[in-house]
Amino acid sequence: MLAALGLEHGHHLSVEKVDPRPPGPHDVDVRIGASGVCHTDVAVLGGQLPLPLPLVLGHEGAGVVTEIGSEVTSVAVGDRVIGTVGAVCGTCWYCVRDMTHLCDNSQAMTSAPRVTRADGTEVPAFLGLGTFAEAMTVHEASVVRVTTDLPDEQLALIGCAITTGLGAVFNTAKVKPGSSVAVIGSGGVGQAVIQGARIAGAARIIAIDPLENKRSAALGSGATDTIDPAATDLADEVRRLTGGRGADYTFEVVGHPTTITQAWEATRRGGTIALVGMPSVDATITMSAFQLASDDKRLCGSLYGGTQARRDIPLIIELAETGRLDLASMVTRRVALHEVNDAIRALDAGEQIRTVVV
Known part of the structure:
Protein backbone atom coordinates (compact mmCIF):
# COMPACT_ATOMS: atom_id res chain seq x y z
CA MET A 1 0.00 0.00 0.00
CA LEU A 2 0.99 3.66 -0.28
CA ALA A 3 1.71 5.80 2.77
CA ALA A 4 3.19 9.25 3.42
CA LEU A 5 6.16 9.06 5.79
CA GLY A 6 8.00 11.79 7.61
CA LEU A 7 11.65 10.81 7.33
CA GLU A 8 13.53 13.96 8.35
CA HIS A 9 12.45 17.11 10.16
CA GLY A 10 12.16 20.04 7.81
CA HIS A 11 11.74 17.89 4.70
CA HIS A 12 8.76 16.86 2.59
CA LEU A 13 6.80 13.71 3.28
CA SER A 14 7.90 10.68 1.30
CA VAL A 15 4.94 8.96 -0.39
CA GLU A 16 6.09 5.40 -0.92
CA LYS A 17 5.02 1.79 -1.02
CA VAL A 18 5.12 0.04 2.36
CA ASP A 19 4.02 -3.32 3.71
CA PRO A 20 1.49 -3.19 6.55
CA ARG A 21 2.21 -5.40 9.54
CA PRO A 22 -0.49 -7.97 10.31
CA PRO A 23 -2.94 -6.99 13.05
CA GLY A 24 -2.29 -8.21 16.58
CA PRO A 25 -5.01 -9.62 18.85
CA HIS A 26 -6.39 -6.16 19.74
CA ASP A 27 -5.72 -4.48 16.39
CA VAL A 28 -8.02 -3.33 13.61
CA ASP A 29 -7.26 -2.84 9.91
CA VAL A 30 -9.05 0.16 8.39
CA ARG A 31 -9.31 1.15 4.73
CA ILE A 32 -8.93 4.93 4.83
CA GLY A 33 -11.75 6.84 3.14
CA ALA A 34 -10.50 10.35 3.95
CA SER A 35 -7.87 12.08 6.05
CA GLY A 36 -7.74 15.71 7.13
CA VAL A 37 -4.49 17.70 6.95
CA CYS A 38 -3.85 19.26 10.38
CA HIS A 39 -1.28 21.73 11.72
CA THR A 40 -0.15 19.16 14.29
CA ASP A 41 1.19 16.94 11.50
CA VAL A 42 2.98 19.99 10.09
CA ALA A 43 4.48 20.70 13.53
CA VAL A 44 5.85 17.15 13.74
CA LEU A 45 7.31 17.35 10.25
CA GLY A 46 8.81 20.78 10.94
CA GLY A 47 10.33 19.75 14.27
CA GLN A 48 8.24 22.05 16.50
CA LEU A 49 6.98 18.83 18.06
CA PRO A 50 10.26 16.91 17.84
CA LEU A 51 9.03 13.34 17.74
CA PRO A 52 11.50 10.77 16.46
CA LEU A 53 11.18 9.96 12.77
CA PRO A 54 10.38 8.05 10.63
CA LEU A 55 6.62 8.10 11.22
CA VAL A 56 3.56 7.52 9.09
CA LEU A 57 1.88 10.90 9.54
CA GLY A 58 -1.81 11.82 9.58
CA HIS A 59 -4.12 11.56 12.59
CA GLU A 60 -7.52 12.79 11.40
CA GLY A 61 -9.24 10.05 9.44
CA ALA A 62 -12.25 7.84 8.84
CA GLY A 63 -12.81 4.61 6.95
CA VAL A 64 -14.11 1.04 7.00
CA VAL A 65 -12.86 -1.92 9.05
CA THR A 66 -11.46 -4.66 6.81
CA GLU A 67 -9.93 -7.05 9.36
CA ILE A 68 -9.88 -7.46 13.14
CA GLY A 69 -7.63 -9.23 15.62
CA SER A 70 -8.68 -12.33 17.51
CA GLU A 71 -9.62 -10.45 20.71
CA VAL A 72 -11.27 -7.36 19.24
CA THR A 73 -14.78 -6.80 20.61
CA SER A 74 -15.66 -3.15 19.92
CA VAL A 75 -15.89 -3.23 16.11
CA ALA A 76 -16.53 -5.73 13.31
CA VAL A 77 -15.51 -6.07 9.69
CA GLY A 78 -17.56 -3.65 7.59
CA ASP A 79 -18.07 -1.09 10.37
CA ARG A 80 -17.45 2.57 9.62
CA VAL A 81 -15.05 4.09 12.14
CA ILE A 82 -13.39 7.38 13.04
CA GLY A 83 -9.82 7.43 14.33
CA THR A 84 -9.36 9.25 17.63
CA VAL A 85 -6.40 11.22 18.96
CA GLY A 86 -5.11 8.87 21.63
CA ALA A 87 -6.22 5.36 22.47
CA VAL A 88 -8.37 4.99 25.58
CA CYS A 89 -7.84 2.06 27.95
CA GLY A 90 -10.94 2.78 30.05
CA THR A 91 -9.38 1.50 33.29
CA CYS A 92 -6.56 3.86 34.34
CA TRP A 93 -6.87 6.59 37.02
CA TYR A 94 -7.80 9.24 34.42
CA CYS A 95 -10.20 7.12 32.38
CA VAL A 96 -12.33 6.08 35.35
CA ARG A 97 -12.59 9.76 36.35
CA ASP A 98 -13.99 10.86 32.98
CA MET A 99 -10.68 12.24 31.68
CA THR A 100 -10.08 9.73 28.92
CA HIS A 101 -8.16 12.30 26.84
CA LEU A 102 -5.40 12.00 29.47
CA CYS A 103 -5.32 8.18 29.44
CA ASP A 104 -2.17 6.88 31.14
CA ASN A 105 -1.89 3.89 28.82
CA SER A 106 -2.46 5.63 25.50
CA GLN A 107 1.18 5.76 24.43
CA ALA A 108 1.76 2.10 25.24
CA MET A 109 -1.18 1.14 23.03
CA THR A 110 -0.12 3.31 20.07
CA SER A 111 3.66 3.00 19.82
CA ALA A 112 3.98 -0.32 17.96
CA PRO A 113 5.54 -0.36 14.44
CA ARG A 114 2.77 -0.46 11.85
CA VAL A 115 4.45 -0.64 8.42
CA THR A 116 7.70 -1.91 6.93
CA ARG A 117 9.62 0.07 4.31
CA ALA A 118 11.30 -1.51 1.30
CA ASP A 119 14.66 -1.45 3.14
CA GLY A 120 13.18 -3.41 6.06
CA THR A 121 12.81 -0.45 8.43
CA GLU A 122 9.80 -0.82 10.71
CA VAL A 123 7.88 2.43 11.13
CA PRO A 124 5.26 3.40 13.75
CA ALA A 125 2.34 5.74 13.08
CA PHE A 126 1.73 9.19 14.52
CA LEU A 127 -0.56 8.93 17.55
CA GLY A 128 -1.02 5.28 16.67
CA LEU A 129 -3.04 6.19 13.55
CA GLY A 130 -1.09 7.19 10.41
CA THR A 131 -4.04 8.28 8.28
CA PHE A 132 -1.89 9.58 5.39
CA ALA A 133 -2.09 6.13 3.84
CA GLU A 134 -4.39 3.86 1.90
CA ALA A 135 -5.01 1.84 5.07
CA MET A 136 -4.00 1.82 8.72
CA THR A 137 -3.59 -0.79 11.43
CA VAL A 138 -4.55 0.54 14.86
CA HIS A 139 -5.39 -0.63 18.36
CA GLU A 140 -9.15 -1.04 18.66
CA ALA A 141 -9.06 1.59 21.42
CA SER A 142 -8.06 4.16 18.78
CA VAL A 143 -11.29 3.98 16.76
CA VAL A 144 -14.95 4.69 17.41
CA ARG A 145 -17.67 2.86 15.48
CA VAL A 146 -20.21 5.20 13.89
CA THR A 147 -23.56 4.67 12.20
CA THR A 148 -24.28 7.50 9.78
CA ASP A 149 -24.61 8.40 6.12
CA LEU A 150 -22.27 11.37 6.42
CA PRO A 151 -19.38 11.16 3.90
CA ASP A 152 -15.91 10.11 5.01
CA GLU A 153 -14.45 13.55 4.24
CA GLN A 154 -16.72 15.04 6.91
CA LEU A 155 -16.30 12.20 9.40
CA ALA A 156 -12.53 12.53 9.13
CA LEU A 157 -12.66 16.04 10.58
CA ILE A 158 -14.51 14.75 13.62
CA GLY A 159 -11.38 12.77 14.46
CA CYS A 160 -9.50 15.92 15.47
CA ALA A 161 -10.53 19.44 14.39
CA ILE A 162 -14.23 19.23 15.21
CA THR A 163 -13.91 17.35 18.50
CA TYR A 304 -8.18 17.47 22.45
CA GLY A 305 -10.97 19.64 23.85
CA GLY A 306 -11.23 17.37 26.89
CA THR A 307 -13.04 14.97 24.55
CA GLN A 308 -14.38 11.63 25.69
CA ALA A 309 -14.52 10.17 22.22
CA ARG A 310 -17.09 7.41 22.70
CA ARG A 311 -19.45 9.83 24.42
CA ASP A 312 -18.85 12.94 22.33
CA ILE A 313 -18.44 11.69 18.76
CA PRO A 314 -22.00 10.30 18.49
CA LEU A 315 -23.32 13.62 19.82
CA ILE A 316 -21.28 15.56 17.25
CA ILE A 317 -22.61 13.35 14.45
CA GLU A 318 -26.16 13.99 15.62
CA LEU A 319 -25.53 17.75 15.53
CA ALA A 320 -24.29 17.39 11.95
CA GLU A 321 -27.15 15.14 10.84
CA THR A 322 -29.73 17.58 12.20
CA GLY A 323 -28.11 20.58 10.53
CA ARG A 324 -26.89 22.28 13.71
CA LEU A 325 -23.24 21.66 12.80
CA ASP A 326 -22.04 22.44 9.27
CA LEU A 327 -19.24 20.02 8.40
CA ALA A 328 -19.48 20.43 4.62
CA SER A 329 -18.32 24.06 4.71
CA MET A 330 -15.16 23.04 6.56
CA VAL A 331 -13.86 20.98 3.63
CA THR A 332 -12.39 23.55 1.26
CA ARG A 333 -10.04 21.36 -0.81
CA ARG A 334 -9.67 17.69 -1.74
CA VAL A 335 -6.38 16.10 -2.84
CA ALA A 336 -5.01 12.67 -3.65
CA LEU A 337 -2.38 11.08 -1.41
CA HIS A 338 0.45 11.95 -3.79
CA GLU A 339 -0.54 15.64 -3.43
CA VAL A 340 -0.22 15.72 0.36
CA ASN A 341 2.95 17.86 0.34
CA ASP A 342 1.17 20.58 -1.61
CA ALA A 343 -1.70 20.36 0.88
CA ILE A 344 0.79 20.99 3.70
CA ARG A 345 2.24 23.96 1.79
CA ALA A 346 -1.27 25.40 1.35
CA LEU A 347 -2.01 24.88 5.05
CA ASP A 348 1.14 26.79 6.03
CA ALA A 349 0.14 29.58 3.63
CA GLY A 350 -3.35 29.81 5.12
CA GLU A 351 -5.02 29.13 1.78
CA GLN A 352 -7.58 26.61 3.04
CA ILE A 353 -9.80 25.95 6.06
CA ARG A 354 -9.39 22.17 5.84
CA THR A 355 -7.86 20.10 3.06
CA VAL A 356 -8.87 16.43 2.96
CA VAL A 357 -6.89 13.62 1.39
CA VAL A 358 -9.33 11.30 -0.39
Whole structure:
Protein backbone atom coordinates (compact mmCIF):
# COMPACT_ATOMS: atom_id res chain seq x y z
CA MET A 1 0.00 0.00 0.00
CA LEU A 2 0.99 3.66 -0.28
CA ALA A 3 1.71 5.80 2.77
CA ALA A 4 3.19 9.25 3.42
CA LEU A 5 6.16 9.06 5.79
CA GLY A 6 8.00 11.79 7.61
CA LEU A 7 11.65 10.81 7.33
CA GLU A 8 13.53 13.96 8.35
CA HIS A 9 12.45 17.11 10.16
CA GLY A 10 12.16 20.04 7.81
CA HIS A 11 11.74 17.89 4.70
CA HIS A 12 8.76 16.86 2.59
CA LEU A 13 6.80 13.71 3.28
CA SER A 14 7.90 10.68 1.30
CA VAL A 15 4.94 8.96 -0.39
CA GLU A 16 6.09 5.40 -0.92
CA LYS A 17 5.02 1.79 -1.02
CA VAL A 18 5.12 0.04 2.36
CA ASP A 19 4.02 -3.32 3.71
CA PRO A 20 1.49 -3.19 6.55
CA ARG A 21 2.21 -5.40 9.54
CA PRO A 22 -0.49 -7.97 10.31
CA PRO A 23 -2.94 -6.99 13.05
CA GLY A 24 -2.29 -8.21 16.58
CA PRO A 25 -5.01 -9.62 18.85
CA HIS A 26 -6.39 -6.16 19.74
CA ASP A 27 -5.72 -4.48 16.39
CA VAL A 28 -8.02 -3.33 13.61
CA ASP A 29 -7.26 -2.84 9.91
CA VAL A 30 -9.05 0.16 8.39
CA ARG A 31 -9.31 1.15 4.73
CA ILE A 32 -8.93 4.93 4.83
CA GLY A 33 -11.75 6.84 3.14
CA ALA A 34 -10.50 10.35 3.95
CA SER A 35 -7.87 12.08 6.05
CA GLY A 36 -7.74 15.71 7.13
CA VAL A 37 -4.49 17.70 6.95
CA CYS A 38 -3.85 19.26 10.38
CA HIS A 39 -1.28 21.73 11.72
CA THR A 40 -0.15 19.16 14.29
CA ASP A 41 1.19 16.94 11.50
CA VAL A 42 2.98 19.99 10.09
CA ALA A 43 4.48 20.70 13.53
CA VAL A 44 5.85 17.15 13.74
CA LEU A 45 7.31 17.35 10.25
CA GLY A 46 8.81 20.78 10.94
CA GLY A 47 10.33 19.75 14.27
CA GLN A 48 8.24 22.05 16.50
CA LEU A 49 6.98 18.83 18.06
CA PRO A 50 10.26 16.91 17.84
CA LEU A 51 9.03 13.34 17.74
CA PRO A 52 11.50 10.77 16.46
CA LEU A 53 11.18 9.96 12.77
CA PRO A 54 10.38 8.05 10.63
CA LEU A 55 6.62 8.10 11.22
CA VAL A 56 3.56 7.52 9.09
CA LEU A 57 1.88 10.90 9.54
CA GLY A 58 -1.81 11.82 9.58
CA HIS A 59 -4.12 11.56 12.59
CA GLU A 60 -7.52 12.79 11.40
CA GLY A 61 -9.24 10.05 9.44
CA ALA A 62 -12.25 7.84 8.84
CA GLY A 63 -12.81 4.61 6.95
CA VAL A 64 -14.11 1.04 7.00
CA VAL A 65 -12.86 -1.92 9.05
CA THR A 66 -11.46 -4.66 6.81
CA GLU A 67 -9.93 -7.05 9.36
CA ILE A 68 -9.88 -7.46 13.14
CA GLY A 69 -7.63 -9.23 15.62
CA SER A 70 -8.68 -12.33 17.51
CA GLU A 71 -9.62 -10.45 20.71
CA VAL A 72 -11.27 -7.36 19.24
CA THR A 73 -14.78 -6.80 20.61
CA SER A 74 -15.66 -3.15 19.92
CA VAL A 75 -15.89 -3.23 16.11
CA ALA A 76 -16.53 -5.73 13.31
CA VAL A 77 -15.51 -6.07 9.69
CA GLY A 78 -17.56 -3.65 7.59
CA ASP A 79 -18.07 -1.09 10.37
CA ARG A 80 -17.45 2.57 9.62
CA VAL A 81 -15.05 4.09 12.14
CA ILE A 82 -13.39 7.38 13.04
CA GLY A 83 -9.82 7.43 14.33
CA THR A 84 -9.36 9.25 17.63
CA VAL A 85 -6.40 11.22 18.96
CA GLY A 86 -5.11 8.87 21.63
CA ALA A 87 -6.22 5.36 22.47
CA VAL A 88 -8.37 4.99 25.58
CA CYS A 89 -7.84 2.06 27.95
CA GLY A 90 -10.94 2.78 30.05
CA THR A 91 -9.38 1.50 33.29
CA CYS A 92 -6.56 3.86 34.34
CA TRP A 93 -6.87 6.59 37.02
CA TYR A 94 -7.80 9.24 34.42
CA CYS A 95 -10.20 7.12 32.38
CA VAL A 96 -12.33 6.08 35.35
CA ARG A 97 -12.59 9.76 36.35
CA ASP A 98 -13.99 10.86 32.98
CA MET A 99 -10.68 12.24 31.68
CA THR A 100 -10.08 9.73 28.92
CA HIS A 101 -8.16 12.30 26.84
CA LEU A 102 -5.40 12.00 29.47
CA CYS A 103 -5.32 8.18 29.44
CA ASP A 104 -2.17 6.88 31.14
CA ASN A 105 -1.89 3.89 28.82
CA SER A 106 -2.46 5.63 25.50
CA GLN A 107 1.18 5.76 24.43
CA ALA A 108 1.76 2.10 25.24
CA MET A 109 -1.18 1.14 23.03
CA THR A 110 -0.12 3.31 20.07
CA SER A 111 3.66 3.00 19.82
CA ALA A 112 3.98 -0.32 17.96
CA PRO A 113 5.54 -0.36 14.44
CA ARG A 114 2.77 -0.46 11.85
CA VAL A 115 4.45 -0.64 8.42
CA THR A 116 7.70 -1.91 6.93
CA ARG A 117 9.62 0.07 4.31
CA ALA A 118 11.30 -1.51 1.30
CA ASP A 119 14.66 -1.45 3.14
CA GLY A 120 13.18 -3.41 6.06
CA THR A 121 12.81 -0.45 8.43
CA GLU A 122 9.80 -0.82 10.71
CA VAL A 123 7.88 2.43 11.13
CA PRO A 124 5.26 3.40 13.75
CA ALA A 125 2.34 5.74 13.08
CA PHE A 126 1.73 9.19 14.52
CA LEU A 127 -0.56 8.93 17.55
CA GLY A 128 -1.02 5.28 16.67
CA LEU A 129 -3.04 6.19 13.55
CA GLY A 130 -1.09 7.19 10.41
CA THR A 131 -4.04 8.28 8.28
CA PHE A 132 -1.89 9.58 5.39
CA ALA A 133 -2.09 6.13 3.84
CA GLU A 134 -4.39 3.86 1.90
CA ALA A 135 -5.01 1.84 5.07
CA MET A 136 -4.00 1.82 8.72
CA THR A 137 -3.59 -0.79 11.43
CA VAL A 138 -4.55 0.54 14.86
CA HIS A 139 -5.39 -0.63 18.36
CA GLU A 140 -9.15 -1.04 18.66
CA ALA A 141 -9.06 1.59 21.42
CA SER A 142 -8.06 4.16 18.78
CA VAL A 143 -11.29 3.98 16.76
CA VAL A 144 -14.95 4.69 17.41
CA ARG A 145 -17.67 2.86 15.48
CA VAL A 146 -20.21 5.20 13.89
CA THR A 147 -23.56 4.67 12.20
CA THR A 148 -24.28 7.50 9.78
CA ASP A 149 -24.61 8.40 6.12
CA LEU A 150 -22.27 11.37 6.42
CA PRO A 151 -19.38 11.16 3.90
CA ASP A 152 -15.91 10.11 5.01
CA GLU A 153 -14.45 13.55 4.24
CA GLN A 154 -16.72 15.04 6.91
CA LEU A 155 -16.30 12.20 9.40
CA ALA A 156 -12.53 12.53 9.13
CA LEU A 157 -12.66 16.04 10.58
CA ILE A 158 -14.51 14.75 13.62
CA GLY A 159 -11.38 12.77 14.46
CA CYS A 160 -9.50 15.92 15.47
CA ALA A 161 -10.53 19.44 14.39
CA ILE A 162 -14.23 19.23 15.21
CA THR A 163 -13.91 17.35 18.50
CA THR A 164 -11.07 19.62 19.61
CA GLY A 165 -13.01 22.81 18.79
CA LEU A 166 -16.42 21.76 20.09
CA GLY A 167 -14.83 20.07 23.10
CA ALA A 168 -13.03 23.29 24.02
CA VAL A 169 -16.39 25.08 24.02
CA PHE A 170 -18.48 22.49 25.86
CA ASN A 171 -15.98 20.53 27.97
CA THR A 172 -13.21 23.00 28.78
CA ALA A 173 -14.77 26.49 28.86
CA LYS A 174 -18.43 25.48 29.27
CA VAL A 175 -19.70 28.51 27.34
CA LYS A 176 -23.00 29.89 28.61
CA PRO A 177 -25.87 31.20 26.45
CA GLY A 178 -25.81 34.95 25.89
CA SER A 179 -22.08 35.26 26.55
CA SER A 180 -19.31 36.87 24.52
CA VAL A 181 -16.64 34.73 22.87
CA ALA A 182 -13.38 35.70 21.16
CA VAL A 183 -11.53 33.18 18.97
CA ILE A 184 -7.91 33.88 18.06
CA GLY A 185 -7.11 31.84 14.95
CA SER A 186 -9.81 30.93 12.44
CA GLY A 187 -8.40 27.87 10.70
CA GLY A 188 -10.02 24.45 10.90
CA VAL A 189 -10.08 24.14 14.70
CA GLY A 190 -10.96 27.82 15.11
CA GLN A 191 -13.95 27.42 12.79
CA ALA A 192 -15.07 24.48 14.92
CA VAL A 193 -14.79 26.64 18.06
CA ILE A 194 -16.90 29.32 16.36
CA GLN A 195 -19.57 26.79 15.40
CA GLY A 196 -19.49 25.37 18.91
CA ALA A 197 -19.97 28.84 20.40
CA ARG A 198 -22.91 29.42 18.06
CA ILE A 199 -24.49 26.10 19.07
CA ALA A 200 -23.90 26.96 22.75
CA GLY A 201 -25.89 30.19 22.31
CA ALA A 202 -23.13 32.79 22.60
CA ALA A 203 -24.54 36.24 21.77
CA ARG A 204 -21.35 37.76 20.36
CA ILE A 205 -18.67 35.68 18.65
CA ILE A 206 -15.54 37.55 17.58
CA ALA A 207 -13.30 35.84 15.03
CA ILE A 208 -9.71 37.08 14.97
CA ASP A 209 -7.37 36.23 12.10
CA PRO A 210 -5.00 38.20 9.82
CA LEU A 211 -6.28 36.39 6.70
CA GLU A 212 -9.40 37.76 5.04
CA ASN A 213 -10.50 34.38 3.68
CA LYS A 214 -10.60 32.93 7.18
CA ARG A 215 -12.46 35.91 8.61
CA SER A 216 -15.02 35.59 5.82
CA ALA A 217 -15.43 31.86 6.49
CA ALA A 218 -15.86 32.63 10.20
CA LEU A 219 -18.87 34.83 9.45
CA GLY A 220 -20.42 31.87 7.64
CA SER A 221 -19.72 29.67 10.67
CA GLY A 222 -21.52 31.97 13.08
CA ALA A 223 -19.15 34.81 14.00
CA THR A 224 -20.91 38.13 14.61
CA ASP A 225 -17.74 40.23 14.32
CA THR A 226 -14.24 39.87 12.89
CA ILE A 227 -10.93 41.50 13.73
CA ASP A 228 -7.79 41.77 11.62
CA PRO A 229 -5.04 41.75 14.29
CA ALA A 230 -2.58 43.19 11.80
CA ALA A 231 -4.70 46.34 11.47
CA THR A 232 -5.60 47.10 15.08
CA ASP A 233 -4.80 46.25 18.68
CA LEU A 234 -6.53 42.92 19.22
CA ALA A 235 -7.32 43.29 22.91
CA ASP A 236 -8.49 46.90 22.58
CA GLU A 237 -10.87 45.97 19.78
CA VAL A 238 -12.31 43.01 21.72
CA ARG A 239 -12.92 45.28 24.69
CA ARG A 240 -14.60 47.86 22.44
CA LEU A 241 -17.00 45.15 21.22
CA THR A 242 -17.78 43.93 24.74
CA GLY A 243 -18.71 47.05 26.68
CA GLY A 244 -15.10 47.83 27.61
CA ARG A 245 -14.74 44.66 29.70
CA GLY A 246 -13.30 42.01 27.39
CA ALA A 247 -14.71 38.67 26.28
CA ASP A 248 -16.30 36.26 28.72
CA TYR A 249 -14.44 33.43 26.99
CA THR A 250 -11.37 33.63 24.77
CA PHE A 251 -10.05 30.68 22.79
CA GLU A 252 -6.41 30.77 21.66
CA VAL A 253 -6.18 28.43 18.68
CA VAL A 254 -2.72 29.38 17.38
CA GLY A 255 -0.34 27.98 19.98
CA HIS A 256 2.05 30.94 20.18
CA PRO A 257 3.22 32.87 23.27
CA THR A 258 2.26 36.22 21.71
CA THR A 259 -1.33 35.19 21.02
CA ILE A 260 -1.63 33.48 24.40
CA THR A 261 -0.72 36.81 26.03
CA GLN A 262 -3.19 38.61 23.76
CA ALA A 263 -5.90 36.14 24.73
CA TRP A 264 -5.30 36.93 28.40
CA GLU A 265 -5.49 40.68 27.72
CA ALA A 266 -8.68 40.33 25.63
CA THR A 267 -10.57 38.49 28.40
CA ARG A 268 -12.58 40.26 31.11
CA ARG A 269 -11.83 39.90 34.80
CA GLY A 270 -13.30 36.61 35.97
CA GLY A 271 -13.37 35.29 32.41
CA THR A 272 -11.97 32.11 30.92
CA ILE A 273 -9.07 31.60 28.51
CA ALA A 274 -8.86 28.19 26.81
CA LEU A 275 -5.53 27.27 25.23
CA VAL A 276 -6.50 25.13 22.25
CA GLY A 277 -3.54 25.63 19.89
CA MET A 278 -0.49 23.38 20.37
CA PRO A 279 2.69 25.38 21.10
CA SER A 280 6.18 24.15 20.29
CA VAL A 281 7.81 22.25 23.16
CA ASP A 282 10.20 25.12 24.00
CA ALA A 283 7.58 27.92 23.98
CA THR A 284 7.18 29.88 27.24
CA ILE A 285 5.07 32.78 28.48
CA THR A 286 5.72 35.35 31.23
CA MET A 287 2.82 36.73 33.25
CA SER A 288 2.27 39.05 36.16
CA ALA A 289 1.64 36.92 39.23
CA PHE A 290 -0.36 39.76 40.76
CA GLN A 291 -2.68 39.94 37.74
CA LEU A 292 -2.97 36.18 37.68
CA ALA A 293 -4.38 36.29 41.18
CA SER A 294 -6.24 39.59 41.24
CA ASP A 295 -8.01 39.38 37.87
CA ASP A 296 -9.54 36.04 38.87
CA LYS A 297 -9.31 34.71 35.30
CA ARG A 298 -9.29 31.02 34.53
CA LEU A 299 -6.44 29.94 32.22
CA CYS A 300 -7.13 26.41 30.96
CA GLY A 301 -5.29 23.93 28.84
CA SER A 302 -7.59 22.16 26.40
CA LEU A 303 -5.95 19.00 25.14
CA TYR A 304 -8.18 17.47 22.45
CA GLY A 305 -10.97 19.64 23.85
CA GLY A 306 -11.23 17.37 26.89
CA THR A 307 -13.04 14.97 24.55
CA GLN A 308 -14.38 11.63 25.69
CA ALA A 309 -14.52 10.17 22.22
CA ARG A 310 -17.09 7.41 22.70
CA ARG A 311 -19.45 9.83 24.42
CA ASP A 312 -18.85 12.94 22.33
CA ILE A 313 -18.44 11.69 18.76
CA PRO A 314 -22.00 10.30 18.49
CA LEU A 315 -23.32 13.62 19.82
CA ILE A 316 -21.28 15.56 17.25
CA ILE A 317 -22.61 13.35 14.45
CA GLU A 318 -26.16 13.99 15.62
CA LEU A 319 -25.53 17.75 15.53
CA ALA A 320 -24.29 17.39 11.95
CA GLU A 321 -27.15 15.14 10.84
CA THR A 322 -29.73 17.58 12.20
CA GLY A 323 -28.11 20.58 10.53
CA ARG A 324 -26.89 22.28 13.71
CA LEU A 325 -23.24 21.66 12.80
CA ASP A 326 -22.04 22.44 9.27
CA LEU A 327 -19.24 20.02 8.40
CA ALA A 328 -19.48 20.43 4.62
CA SER A 329 -18.32 24.06 4.71
CA MET A 330 -15.16 23.04 6.56
CA VAL A 331 -13.86 20.98 3.63
CA THR A 332 -12.39 23.55 1.26
CA ARG A 333 -10.04 21.36 -0.81
CA ARG A 334 -9.67 17.69 -1.74
CA VAL A 335 -6.38 16.10 -2.84
CA ALA A 336 -5.01 12.67 -3.65
CA LEU A 337 -2.38 11.08 -1.41
CA HIS A 338 0.45 11.95 -3.79
CA GLU A 339 -0.54 15.64 -3.43
CA VAL A 340 -0.22 15.72 0.36
CA ASN A 341 2.95 17.86 0.34
CA ASP A 342 1.17 20.58 -1.61
CA ALA A 343 -1.70 20.36 0.88
CA ILE A 344 0.79 20.99 3.70
CA ARG A 345 2.24 23.96 1.79
CA ALA A 346 -1.27 25.40 1.35
CA LEU A 347 -2.01 24.88 5.05
CA ASP A 348 1.14 26.79 6.03
CA ALA A 349 0.14 29.58 3.63
CA GLY A 350 -3.35 29.81 5.12
CA GLU A 351 -5.02 29.13 1.78
CA GLN A 352 -7.58 26.61 3.04
CA ILE A 353 -9.80 25.95 6.06
CA ARG A 354 -9.39 22.17 5.84
CA THR A 355 -7.86 20.10 3.06
CA VAL A 356 -8.87 16.43 2.96
CA VAL A 357 -6.89 13.62 1.39
CA VAL A 358 -9.33 11.30 -0.39
